[in-house]
Amino acid sequence: MQNSNDMQIEFASNSLNESFARVAVAAFLSQLDPTVDELYDVKMAVSEAVTNSIIHGYDADPNRTIWIRCAYSDRLVTIEVKDEGKGIKNIDEAMQALFTTSEEDERAGLGFTVMQSMMDQVVVESEVGKGTKVTMTKTFY
Amino acid sequence: MQNSNDMQIEFASNSLNESFARVAVAAFLSQLDPTVDELYDVKMAVSEAVTNSIIHGYDADPNRTIWIRCAYSDRLVTIEVKDEGKGIKNIDEAMQALFTTSEEDERAGLGFTVMQSMMDQVVVESEVGKGTKVTMTKTFY
C-alpha cells in the first residue's frame, strides 16, 4: 500500500452512471483496506453529490459532464464532485437540513445533511451559471 | 438502458491502480448486462494494456498518468488505454506473439496476443517519445 494516490473520473450526467461513480470511488479507496462501514459512508455521500449535480446542476439533462476526483494521503480521503451546471445562489441556505428547491420529492432536502454525517467535512463552492464543486474529506480508521 | 454512453478515467501509473481500472471499466460496462465471461475478457484486456503502459511506457515510474476512455454504442464497446510514455518503435513487431523487450519475465511477449484474443479488434497508435494509445473494440452478445 502506498501512502498517497489519486484518480479522476469523468462521465455523462446520466443517472445510469451513479452506480459506476460509486463503484469507481469504492474500488479506488479499497486500496486503504477500509471497513464495510467506511466504504458505505463514502458511497452514500458520493451518491448524494452526484444526484445533486444531475438533478439540480443540470436539471436532469443526461448529456452534460460530471467530474469526480478522489485522492488519499495516508488515511485522509478527499473526494471532489464537480459540475458545470447552474450553480447555487445561497450555499448556506442550500446546506440547511430540509432546504430544497425540488417540489415533488417528499423526502427532499437532506442530501447535504447525509454528506455531512457520512463524511468528516463537506465544503461547497458554487457560482450561479458556472457550476458547483463539493469537496468532502474523511479520515479512515 | 440507454444505447450509448461514455466515461473517462485518469490515474497514476502505479500497479496498485490496475485493479481500480479494471473495476471502473467493469462497473461502467455492466450497464450493458454482459455475461460474466464478457466482463472477464474485457478486464483481462484492460489489465494487459495498463500493465504495458506502466512497465514499458513509463519504465515502472509510478508517478505518471494513464488515461482510459470507455464507450459503448448499442452493444459495440470501445476502450482506449493511453499513456504519454516512451512509445513503440515498430508496432507490427511489438504486436507479434512472443515479441518482448523485457528481459526478466519468462512468460513475456503475450500481452498484445491476449488483448487480441479477448477483444474483437485491437489498434495500436504510438510515437516514440510521445506515447501509446491502444484502442480495443468488442461487440457484446
Place this chain on the structure above:
Amino acid sequence: VGEIKRFLRDDGMIKVSRSLKETAYKAKMMKDELCKSLDREPTMNEVAAGLDLPLEEVIVALEANTEIESLSAVIHQ
C-alpha cells in the same frame, strides 16, 4: 448520527476485503450453477439476482475473484 449508524449496522467494523472474499466465492458458485441450469453463460444481473445482491457488489466481488484466480495461476503455473 454516528451512533445510529453503528446501531443499524452490526457488521460495521468488518473489513471490506474479508466480506468480499465470501461474496466472491458465492458469486463463482452461482455462476457455475446458472451455467448448468440455463445451459448458457449467465449475465451479471442474473448472478446478482441469484445471490439477491446488488449488481455493484457482484462486480466488486468478481474483481476479488480475479485477484484470487490470477494469484492461483501464478502459484500453480
